[in-house]
Amino acid sequence: MQQAAILLAEEAADDWWEVEALYDLCFAPGRTALSSYRLREGVAPIAPLCLTARDQDGILAGAVRNWPVRIGAETAVLLGPIAVHPTRQGEGIAAFLMWRCLERAKTAGWPRIMLVGDAPYYSRFGFEKLENIAMPPPTNPDRVLGIALVEGAWDGITGEVTSMRD
Incomplete structure (x- = not known):
């Protein structure tokens, strides 16, 4: 990919509905019923980690949002959703x-x-299956993945993932 052709920016308030439309296009209509969405309700996303990717004409090609969550007394970033327009x-x-x-x-x-x-997809970025970390049901435990950005960041962390609003 020619990264010069894609302009990356922090998602602005005016981008919200365009990004939502992209998520609706890329994911099943019931996406907001997923357990990960329950963790996001009533919680502000981590603004510097919510990004848009636009082409040189300003057309939205992709987007990602990130949210804070708790696992016991510890915090983590819950990455996603991440989506790319089908034509891109x-x-x-x-x-x-x-x-x-x-x-x-x-x-x-x-x-x-x-x-x-x-x-298999996310392992190329360094994500691995998290043991002893439980997302709200009905999440498949084999799909709960994590990456340590600091050496040992997941060591000793166990328990249920909960919302920051709790």
Whole structure:
């Protein structure tokens, strides 16, 4: 992918509905019923980690949002959703967004990131299956993945993932 052709920016308030439309296009209509959405309700996303990717004409090609969550007394970033417009898939935009999220989170001092996804895809970014971390049901435990941005950041962390509003 020619990264010069994609302009990365922090999501602005005016981008909200356009990003929501992209998520509606890319995911099943019932996406907001997923357990990860219950963790996001009533909680502000982590603004510096919510990114848009636009082409040189300003057309939205992809987006990612990130949210704070708790596991016991510890906090983590819950990455996602991440989406790329169907006409732009296969160009490396999702990977571009992912790498920038990881860089920005580390720079901001977040020690760990988790997500719900396919291990074969996300392992290339360093994500591994999290043992002893439980997302709200009906999440498949094999899809709960994490990455330590600081050495040992997941060591000793166990329990249920809960919302920051609780």
